[in-house]
Structures are given as C-alpha cells and as structure tokens.
Amino acid sequence: MSNDNLAIVLRVVSGLLFAGMIACVKLASSSAPTGQIVFYRSAFALLPLVAFLVVTREFPSGLYTKKPLGHLLRCLTGCVAMFCSFATLSYLPVAEATILSYLSPVLVAILAGVFLKENVTIVRWVGIACGIVGTLVLIVPQLTGEVTEGYATGVLLGILTAILTAFAIIQIRNLTKTENAGAIAFYFALVCTIAGLATAPFGWVQTSPTEFAILVGAGIFGGFAHIAVTISFKHAEASKLAPFDYLSLIWAVGVGLLVFNELPGASFYFALPFILGGAMLVAFRESFRRHMPR
Structure with missing residues (x-):
C-alpha cells in the first residue's frame, strides 16, 4: 500500500473512532459539564497513546521534542x-455539529498552501468545493427557519471550533516533519487533561457507573483516533486528506440515528452525492493519474 493510500485509510478509520467518541461525549453532555468531559476524554486517551509508544519502542524516548513551543501552541489551540x-x-x-466542522477542511487547504507551501491541485480544490456545496445544502435549510438562542450559540461555537481545528491541523502537519506522531498526540492529551482538571473547582458532578463508563469510552475512542489521524498526516499532505473529512458525516448520521434517534431530513440525501463525490474524486482521480502509462 502506498503512503497516500495508507494515509487515506487511517483518516477514514480515525473518522469512525471519532464518531464513537462523539457519541460518548454527546451522551455525557446531558449530565456532566464540558470541563469534566474534557478531562476524562483526555486522561483516558493517554492509555492507548502510551501503549502505542511502548509497542513502537518509543517510550519514553519518543517523547523527546525539538520544538517544545510548537507543541505548546498546537496543544493550546487544539485544547480550546x-x-x-x-x-x-x-x-x-450530532449531524449538525459535524456539519459545521466541515468548514475546517477548506481552511486547512488554504492554510496549507500559505504556511506549508503545499501544492493544492485543481482536483483537490474541486473535491473540497463539492464538500462545501454539500455542507451548504445541509445547513442552509436549518438557518432559514426560526433560530433559537441555543441553536445560534451552537452554530457560533461550531464555527469557532472549525477555525481552531484548522490551525491545529496545520500545526500537526508542521510538527510531523521532525516530531514523533505519538508524542504529538501524547502532549495534546496531557495538556487537555490538565486544562480539564483545572475546571473542577467550577463544579463537577458525581457520575454513576454508566456515566463513568461513557466518559472513559470517550477517552479510549479519542486516543486511538488521534493516533490514526496524526500518523495519516505524516504520510500525506494535509490538503489532500481534507476532502476525506466529509466522510465523517456518514458516521455522524449513523450515531445520531442509532444512539439519539435523530433521523436526517431530505436535505441530507441531496447533499450526500456532493460530499461523497468530492472525496472519491480526489481518491480515484489522482490514483488513476499515478498509474497511467507514460
């Protein structure tokens, strides 16, 4: 398997794992404050991350870094x-929160060209554009109706998340040039654990055994997901992997339907061809060009 194909597979797998994490976070959000969820999600993510470093014989040597300030900036941006x-x-x-996160791949493609000097090909731009059209088809019908204060707050938070995520991804891509992939994820989880713990004085709740298991699950899913996504960025350019973020919509809809009984509206089915088409265009078009007889 080529490096590009391996990166694509890892990115898709990370999306599945993140869907599991999102399900746990959504379930926990009905009873636990955000800071407490961040703590559990990050603290228990350290378990698979450390195991990964041990298996690859990079613990603790793999935690050595040449760019401590780069890690700090990535961790703070990602933590917020x-x-x-x-x-x-x-x-x-879940589906609507995921929709808003699709703004980040567009920003990633732009930022990758500006800061990382990556070659954002026309094929990649078309793939990203298809995903954006699909995103608009999904979200515009919701925004044209009556908007509650809670929905507006969620939309604003979602947009801010997309912006910060895009900057974090660019920082990850830059760090993977010299830093160990496991170390990048480890330091991120460690900083988020500390930040989440710092919110304890502001009011944490007593969790039941079921709630505790859900919070732990968020950490385990998140830890493995970060390993997969970090390694994927080591094998392919951020702008090439950006369109595959749109595939996470399928997993988000599945979580919403199976766990929260959230059935997608008609706009989802109109948007699906654009979203899937954008990802497949990049995957198969560039693969075809590489294997064309010269």
Whole structure:
C-alpha cells in the first residue's frame, strides 16, 4: 500500500473512532459539564497513546521534542477547539455539529498552501468545493427557519471550533516533519487533561457507573483516533486528506440515528452525492493519474 493510500485509510478509520467518541461525549453532555468531559476524554486517551509508544519502542524516548513551543501552541489551540467542540454538542444534534466542522477542511487547504507551501491541485480544490456545496445544502435549510438562542450559540461555537481545528491541523502537519506522531498526540492529551482538571473547582458532578463508563469510552475512542489521524498526516499532505473529512458525516448520521434517534431530513440525501463525490474524486482521480502509462 502506498503512503497516500495508507494515509487515506487511517483518516477514514480515525473518522469512525471519532464518531464513537462523539457519541460518548454527546451522551455525557446531558449530565456532566464540558470541563469534566474534557478531562476524562483526555486522561483516558493517554492509555492507548502510551501503549502505542511502548509497542513502537518509543517510550519514553519518543517523547523527546525539538520544538517544545510548537507543541505548546498546537496543544493550546487544539485544547480550546476541544472545549468549543464539546460545548457545541450540548447545543446541537450530532449531524449538525459535524456539519459545521466541515468548514475546517477548506481552511486547512488554504492554510496549507500559505504556511506549508503545499501544492493544492485543481482536483483537490474541486473535491473540497463539492464538500462545501454539500455542507451548504445541509445547513442552509436549518438557518432559514426560526433560530433559537441555543441553536445560534451552537452554530457560533461550531464555527469557532472549525477555525481552531484548522490551525491545529496545520500545526500537526508542521510538527510531523521532525516530531514523533505519538508524542504529538501524547502532549495534546496531557495538556487537555490538565486544562480539564483545572475546571473542577467550577463544579463537577458525581457520575454513576454508566456515566463513568461513557466518559472513559470517550477517552479510549479519542486516543486511538488521534493516533490514526496524526500518523495519516505524516504520510500525506494535509490538503489532500481534507476532502476525506466529509466522510465523517456518514458516521455522524449513523450515531445520531442509532444512539439519539435523530433521523436526517431530505436535505441530507441531496447533499450526500456532493460530499461523497468530492472525496472519491480526489481518491480515484489522482490514483488513476499515478498509474497511467507514460
């Protein structure tokens, strides 16, 4: 398997794992405050991350870094994005919260060209554009109706999450040039654990065994997801992987339907061809060009 194809597979797998994490976070948000969820999600994510480093024989040596300030900036940006993302889930259904996150791939493609000097090809731009059209088809019908204060708050938090996530992804891509993939995810989880713990004085709740298991599940899913996504960025350019973020809509809809009984409206089915088409265009068109006889 080529590096590009491996990166694509890892990105899709990470989307599935993140869907599991989102389900746990959404379930927990009905009873636990955001800071407490961030703590559990991050603290228990450290378990698979450390196991990953041990298996690859990179613990503790793999935690050595040449760019401590780069890690700090990535961690702070990603940590604020996590708080905003989890807060968004407390205001919006899973599918709609996921929809807003699709703004980040567009920003990633632009930022990758500006800061990382990556070659954003026409094929990639078309793929990203298709995803954006699909996103608009999904979200515009919701915004044209009567908007409640809670929905508006969720939309604003979702947009802020997308902006911060895009910057975090660019920072990850830059760090993977010299830093260990597991270390990037480890330091992020560690900083978020500390940040989440710092919110304890502001009011945490006593969790039941079921609620505790859900919070732990968020951490386990999130830990494995971060390993997959971080390694994927090591094998392919951020702008090429951006369109595959749209596939997470399928997983989000599945979570919403199976766990929260949220059935997608008609706009979802109109948007689906654009979203899937954008991802497949990049995957198959560029693969075809690489294998064309010269």
